[in-house]
Amino acid sequence: MSHPFKAVSLSFKKAPLAIRELLSLDEAACRRFLNTLHNELGLNDLLVLSTCNRTEVYYAAEDDRSREIILALGHLKDRADIGQFLPYFDLLPDADAAVRHLFEVAMGLEAQVVGDLQISNQVKTAYQWAADADAAGPFLHRLLHTVFFTNKRVQTETSFRDGAASISYAALELVEELTADVANPKVLVVGLGEIGADVCRHLSASKAFGEVTICNRTRAKAEELAAECNMRLVDFEDLVPALKDADVVISSINRSEPFFTRELAENLDVLSFKFLIDLSVPRSIAADVEQVPGVLVYNIDAIQSKASAALQTRLAAVPQVRAIIAESIASLNDWAKEMMVSPLIQKMKASLETLRQEEMDRYQKRATPAESKLLDEATRSLMQKILKQHVLQLKSACRRDDGGQLVELLGELFDLEKAGEPAA
Numbered sequence: 001m002s003h004p005f006k007a008v009s010l011s012f013k014k015a016p017l018a019i020r021e022l023l024s025l026d027e028a029a030c031r032r033f034l035n036t037l038h039n040e041l042g043l044n045d046l047l048v049l050s051t052c053n054r055t056e057v058y059y060a061a062e063d064d065r066s067r068e069i070i071l072a073l074g075h076l077k078d079r080a081d082i083g084q085f086l087p088y089f090d091l092l093p094d095a096d097a098a099v100r101h102l103f104e105v106a107m108g109l110e111a112q113v114v115g116d117l118q119i120s121n122q123v124k125t126a127y128q129w130a131a132d133a134d135a136a137g138p139f140l141h142r143l144l145h146t147v148f149f150t151n152k153r154v155q156t157e158t159s160f161r162d163g164a165a166s167i168s169y170a171a172l173e174l175v176e177e178l179t180a181d182v183a184n185p186k187v188l189v190v191g192l193g194e195i196g197a198d199v200c201r202h203l204s205a206s207k208a209f210g211e212v213t214i215c216n217r218t219r220a221k222a223e224e225l226a227a228e229c230n231m232r233l234v235d236f237e238d239l240v241p242a243l244k245d246a247d248v249v250i251s252s253i254n255r256s257e258p259f260f261t262r263e264l265a266e267n268l269d270v271l272s273f274k275f276l277i278d279l280s281v282p283r284s285i286a287a288d289v290e291q292v293p294g295v296l297v298y299n300i301d302a303i304q305s306k307a308s309a310a311l312q313t314r315l316a317a318v319p320q321v322r323a324i325i326a327e328s329i330a331s332l333n334d335w336a337k338e339m340m341v342s343p344l345i346q347k348m349k350a351s352l353e354t355l356r357q358e359e360m361d362r363y364q365k366r367a368t369p370a371e372s373k374l375l376d377e378a379t380r381s382l383m384q385k386i387l388k389q390h391v392l393q394l395k396s397a398c399r400r401d402d403g404g405q406l407v408e409l410l411g412e413l414f415d416l417e418k419a420g421e422p423a424a
Helices: 017-023 027-040 066-076 082-088 095-107 118-132 138-157 167-178 194-206 219-229 236-245 262-266 287-291 308-340 342-364 369-399 404-414
Strands: 005-011 044-050 054-060 089-092 186-190 211-215 248-251 274-278 295-298
Touching: 005 017, 005 066, 005 095, 017 054, 017 082, 027 044, 027 054, 027 066, 027 118, 044 118, 044 138, 054 066, 054 095, 054 138, 066 082, 066 089, 082 089, 089 095, 095 118, 095 138, 095 308, 118 138, 118 194, 138 308, 167 194, 167 248, 167 274, 186 194, 186 236, 194 211, 194 219, 211 219, 211 236, 262 287, 287 295, 342 369
Parallel strands: 186 211, 186 248, 248 274, 274 295
Antiparallel strands: 005 054, 005 089, 044 054
16 A cells, blocks of 8 residues: 555553553543654654553654654653563554554454454544544545444444453453352442443343442442442442452452552451452552452453354454455555545646636637636536546556556646646
């Protein structure tokens, strides 16, 4: 693809959770990073995507700027040692690789749980941030709208989104497995972001858990979800008693430092077993919490897909999804080629319009107003027909990668170099 689009990716495929959480970005950080990359590094067509599984930057530049981007990320995160993390990054220095990667990420092919729906919404949000920062150019706009259209095709034409194989559903199945021998297990969900709210809905729909309690710093959001899912609500100030009472604690708290510390866990008076499931990046449960007797911790990397039937259905649909992506990329490639000759088309139009106006000026002095209007309409229609024929031929040649000779020929035919010169 003839466009200087590139990408830098840090994902779960190469970077363990301990590395990803150090470099993850919340919304405010993503917006600051966008402004830095756009205004200080001069990058365009920018997209900054940061989820629990990946932190990625897509950008347009003639030269490979990945090292500068990674250094800027280190500066943003106050990591002077960012250089030691370089091996964990994947660099995609050409448009074909970067575009294909974004499609596969947005469709869920690159998700930890294949087909995860949440990533498509996260890409939409990242695109909105890019638009807000005025960092999205024509190419990124076209690319993302093509991605969203492709996502709709995948949704309606394939079984890739069938079932509930997502991180939140995987968490539900893990809870079911852990509590299989527990009578009337008590579950506490702390933090009601997108994943936490999805977990609550899955818990409510399963009907296997009669005692589910939710807790969130913002009570209004918790009240709304508690009413929707018919769950008990506790205030954040009353969290410790709720923690002591729960058999399973699911945390999706969004903060830079762990909320659940070893000291807190030691004060829970665990008599048998207490299961803590951490869905947050950065982790909200400190690594040493599991050293407390009776406490078992499962972080996001430990959560494997439990929706085996749904996952197998999705995996079977992968070839069809890749075929749809290939069609979309081919269409995008045709558009990119046509965009390359857009300046030529505009010059052709300007050249023809100049000739038309010159001829109009010659005859309008001798014509009546009615004749002048008729002449204007006739010459304008003739110009548009001539232009349309050449534009269609030019675009067709570009799609065949055979536009060079035609561009040269049209340039000579319309004397475009002369047309582009300022008048003497």
